[in-house]
Amino acid sequence: MSLLALDVGNTRLKWALYEQPVMGARMLAHGVQFLENIDKLTEGDWINLRPPRMVLGSVVASDAIKRRVEAQLEIWDAAPEWVVPSAAEAGVINGYDHPARLGADRWVAMIGARQRLLARQQLRPCVVVMVGTAVTIEALDAEGRFLGGCILPGHGIMLRALESGTAGLHVPTGVVKPFPTNTSDALTSGGTFAIAGAVQRMVDQLAQHCGQTPVCYMTGGAAWKMAPSMSVSFELVDTLIFDGLLAIAHQRASDRANQRLASSTQ
Ligand SMILES: Nc1ncnc2c1ncn2[C@@H]1O[C@H](COP(=O)(O)OP(=O)(O)OP(=O)(O)O)[C@@H](O)[C@H]1O
């Protein structure tokens, strides 16, 4: 049973077709589109795609974007399912004040991270960092309880905010340096250190809270740009959201199979 996994972010839609809805399944095809271009998926990227049997997505974009994605999915029989963060799912317990108000991308990425730890039998506390349009930094304890997390502006938003809020900060992109000596480098380094510093702080807080050094996973379109500037050890995992979607899809598919079995034996 093939699965089309969708990660509809703030700026881009990422998709991946998997052979089966299980962790580690073979990825048959994948792609990415800016949200401006999603109305052409069926006549473009998806034109020759083998029809998926199941479609599961995480969406943080507007309802209008979600409806436009659903319109593209109408060519296939499988009705799209969207993840709504709940009190607990696939090994993660949701500590948010209002579980459903947590961003679906954050929830799914944490589930992906937890599943990775479970697969390695490494039940340690974990920090999950997503670097994209926005940056999120989540803390999970060794039992898979999401304790809470931070939301920061992404690097692009930080720099645009500075550009629009000042008169003298319209400069080309610089490079990260420990002691920047020009405006470009000062801005680029400032944004990068803000993210790296926030991650370090969360790792320290979680280590102190749990009495154990956390594992740190980093994902998102701009994670590789942060990699050289991180002060804590971390693992880059490009597919954290897809891993989470696979785990949730697996759970849902097996729940349904069990329900069918139960009703056929009644
Ligand atoms: N040097 C940098 N360091 C860290 N982040 C950067 C850097 N340069 C750009 N970025 C950020 O990367 C973002 C682009 O990432 P990308 O669009 O790949 O993320 P994404 O994960 O697809 O986002 P979303 O899921 O929100 O659509 C920009 O918005 C910008 O904030």
Ligand SMILES: CC(C)(CO)[C@@H](O)C(=O)NCCC(=O)O
């Ligand atoms: C924080 C973002 C923008 C990160 O993509 C997204 O997860 C979101 O819109 N979250 C909803 C608010 C929250 O998570 O508390």
Ligand SMILES: [K+]
């Ligand atoms: K994202």
